[in-house]
Amino acid sequence: MNNRLKTLTNGITDVCPLMIPVVPFGIIYGVIGMELGLSAYMTLGMSIIIFGGASQIVLLQLFSGGASSFVTITSVGAVNSRHLLYGAVFAEYLSHLKITWKIILSYVLIDQAFAVSNTYFKNNKENEYKHYHLLGAGFTCWFVWQISTILGIVLGSVVPEELGLSFTISLTFLALLINDFRKFKNIIIMLVSGIVATIGYNTIPFQAYIIVAALSALLVATLLTLINLKKN
């Protein structure tokens, strides 16, 4: 097997275990999209264009709550701002590639692909085709996400509203934070964000509560980081 194909296959197999939680997440997104009254094409279109679970659900929530496009776009951008970090980390390994490669890889660089390819890049710096790993991991995520969205769209038209499936939005985001429950600083940041959002939900105009809460929490995060740096 040639090196490119081998690296591509490595990417696919490495990311597969991480796809298990992506399937229910995609289904939940599809179901909620239909429940909030979007058409099947719009629900799937959003998965293809945005390709990011958390930001898509935020967009759905704000869109159905009647937020302005400015607030919606800023909130979605804020949710996705962690990708700046991914890009900055990968620039070290991939900055020599052609622009087409960079655009394609940026499109598929999501949390799960970042996690596995980051490990691979660290251990295989000398592999000149290492970007094929991200290509394989990223497109595996892409296919799984689109297929589970379609499953959700199909299920969304038959699932009864009494099941309260919109509660799964909260649960899904909660589940994405489980690794941070052990860190004291993160818990403080989470509480700041949650409390500001809950109080601000009715008091902050234009549905900007997500942005205001996130910025308040990030301010606290910055202060905590600076205090910590001084100590060391």
Place this chain on the structure above:
Amino acid sequence: MIFLLKEDILNDKTKKILSYVPSAIFPAIIFPPIFLDSVGTIDIENNPKIIAAILAIIIGYFSRSIIATIFAGLISYWFLIFVYYQ
């Protein structure tokens, strides 16, 4: 967009702060639907969502599994609304 950046454009401090982004944003999405009722007032007593979320956190803390966390929360929520509060 991201790859257009040159190497090391973000310093360590910025990277550290960006790593807190999920903790800073997700609770803003998690909290309001749990603590607020349909008209937007804070509802703490007899709120099955709070109990279900706490159970989900406990399961998540020990299992470290995303799926286990979601299902623990959903199943306890269904138990509360369909069995306990009936």
